[in-house]
Amino acid sequence: MKHDGELHTLTGAYALHSLTAAEHEMFTAHLADCPSCRQEVAEFSATAARLAGAATLPAPARMRDAVLHGIESVRQLPPLLPDSGRPMTFTAILRRKAITLAIAASLAGAAVLGGVTVWQKQLAEEARQQAQASERRLQDVSAVVAAPDARTVRGRTTTGAGTSVVSSKLQNRAVFIGTGLPDPGAGRTYQLWFDDHGTMRPAGLLTQDGATLMQGGIQGASGVGLTVEPAGGSARPTSRPLLLLNLPA
Amino acid sequence: MRRTDPGGPSATTGQPLPFGVPDTAAPRLEDLMSRVARGDKDAFSALYDALSGTVFGLVVRVVRDRAQSEEVAQEVMIDLWRQAARYRPGEGSVLAWAATLAHRRAVDRVRSAQAAINREHDQAARQQARPFDEVAEQVETRLESEQVRRCMRGLTEIQRQAVTLAYYQGLTYREVAETLRTPLPTIKTRMRDGLIRLRDCMGVTT
Numbered sequence: 357m358k359h360d361g362e363l364h365t366l367t368g369a370y371a372l373h374s375l376t377a378a379e380h381e382m383f384t385a386h387l388a389d390c391p392s393c394r395q396e397v398a399e400f401s402a403t404a405a406r407l408a409g410a411a412t413l414p415a416p417a418r419m420r421d422a423v424l425h426g427i428e429s430v431r432q433l434p435p436l437l438p439d440s441g442r443p444m445t446f447t448a449i450l451r452r453k454a455i456t457l458a459i460a461a462s463l464a465g466a467a468v469l470g471g472v473t474v475w476q477k478q479l480a481e482e483a484r485q486q487a488q489a490s491e492r493r494l495q496d497v498s499a500v501v502a503a504p505d506a507r508t509v510r511g512r513t514t515t516g517a518g519t520s521v522v523s524s525k526l527q528n529r530a531v532f533i534g535t536g537l538p539d540p541g542a543g544r545t546y547q548l549w550f551d552d553h554g555t556m557r558p559a560g561l562l563t564q565d566g567a568t569l570m571q572g573g574i575q576g577a578s579g580v581g582l583t584v585e586p587a588g589g590s591a592r593p594t595s596r597p598l599l600l601l602n603l604p605a
Numbered sequence: 606m607r608r609t610d611p612g613g614p615s616a617t618t619g620q621p622l623p624f625g626v627p628d629t630a631a632p633r634l635e636d637l638m639s640r641v642a643r644g645d646k647d648a649f650s651a652l653y654d655a656l657s658g659t660v661f662g663l664v665v666r667v668v669r670d671r672a673q674s675e676e677v678a679q680e681v682m683i684d685l686w687r688q689a690a691r692y693r694p695g696e697g698s699v700l701a702w703a704a705t706l707a708h709r710r711a712v713d714r715v716r717s718a719q720a721a722i723n724r725e726h727d728q729a730a731r732q733q734a735r736p737f738d739e740v741a742e743q744v745e746t747r748l749e750s751e752q753v754r755r756c757m758r759g760l761t762e763i764q765r766q767a768v769t770l771a772y773y774q775g776l777t778y779r780e781v782a783e784t785l786r787t788p789l790p791t792i793k794t795r796m797r798d799g800l801i802r803l804r805d806c807m808g809v810t811t
């Protein structure tokens with residue numbers, strides 16, 4: 357998916373939802389900047405809807421009752437603001453998160469310093485370093501996701517959040533992507549683990565949704581786990597896993 | 606619509622409209638949707654009646670298990686209510702939007718971690734039991750729309766199988782490539798070429 361010419365041919369696979377989760381996200385990002393692919397995807401989705409129509413089956417009557425009853429307790433989402441309507445690119449999401457983190461971190465660092473000049477210098481310097489670190493992390497995440505042998509496994513946590521793990525044997529790396537993770541609570545953090553055939557190896561912390569490059573190599577690991585731990589993380593899990601996913605063999 | 610020739614509707618005999626929701630219903634669905642977006646429950650029950658068959662049928666085709674399909678289709682219909690205000694008429698019909706949501710959810714269900722493991726097993730079993738073109742064939746003969754069947758026949762063998770396996774079986778294009786023993790880049794382009802032919806054959810516009 358590196359060369360643009362090749363990228364445009366993915367419209368079909370995209371409209372048929374046959375890309376892996378990571379590729380789907382990458383191509384969604386491409387669509388934001390490519391009107392011709394956007395047009396083609398719209399036409400293909402309309403074509404696919406004809407295929408759907410050809411498979412029509414009457415839905416069971418109890419489903420109607422369940423749905424009409426079900427919506428009573430479902431709050432409708434507000435319309436998207438015109439500005440935020442355009443889907444954000446995958447990279448933009450990562451960047452935004454990375455930069456927010458960088459700024460938060462530099463503010464926290466600066467708060468303990470005295471004079472304004474020192475404060476500002478420190479802020480600028482830390483922000484620069486953090487931004488570089490974030491940029492590197494972004495590149496690492498992209499490298500795994502775009503690896504030719506990248507494989508994705510998906511699953512839901514016991515709390516219902518959607519997760520994907522993209523792993524590449526060539527890169528010996530994995531990226532964890534969470535959507536809908538609730539706040540882990542004050543003084544707590546999510547912790548990732550590699551499951552080395554029964555032994556849990558710490559693989560990094562996260563407190564919110566987004567893509568996280570897992571710490572450590574995937575070699576030797578048969579799966580990935582997620583737990584909630586006290587802030588700062590633990591050497592081994594201290595709570596029941598919210599998620600256990602097998603990595604592709 | 607491209608079929609507005611002087612002969613009127615009778616000129617399209619032999620090319621029946623594709624499925625349960627005739628083209629003339631399209632503006633109505635859009636009107637319903639804008640009422641649903643304002644919280645109108647009567648409009649939603651009418652929308653339900655118009656879309657539930659397409660949603661349920663598609664989900665069953667992909668998920669196969671009836672009980673699970675019902676669950677997924679139910680989630681999709683409730684999602685249509687939840688997201689009604691986010692539907693943008695300029696980006697496609699209500700039907701296309703609903704079909705996209707339904708297909709995405711169905712595919713997510715069959716690709717969830719445990720299901721993926723099971724599926725690899727029964728795929729291996731199925732592959733041994735009967736060749737895939739036969740599976741594709743069966744899917745096709747169960748299609749209700751004569752137009753879709755006819756247009757499908759206009760595809761090359763590999764285009765037809767690539768589109769069918771991806772859309773109705775929810776396979777990733779990697780799985781399609783493995784199944785058809787065809788290189789990945791070829792599969793990508795065959796899916797696209799297949800959809801282009803179907804689009805043109807069915808006169809789809811957005």
Ligand SMILES: [Zn+2]
Binds near residue numbers: 363364386390392393
């Ligand atoms: Zn493009």
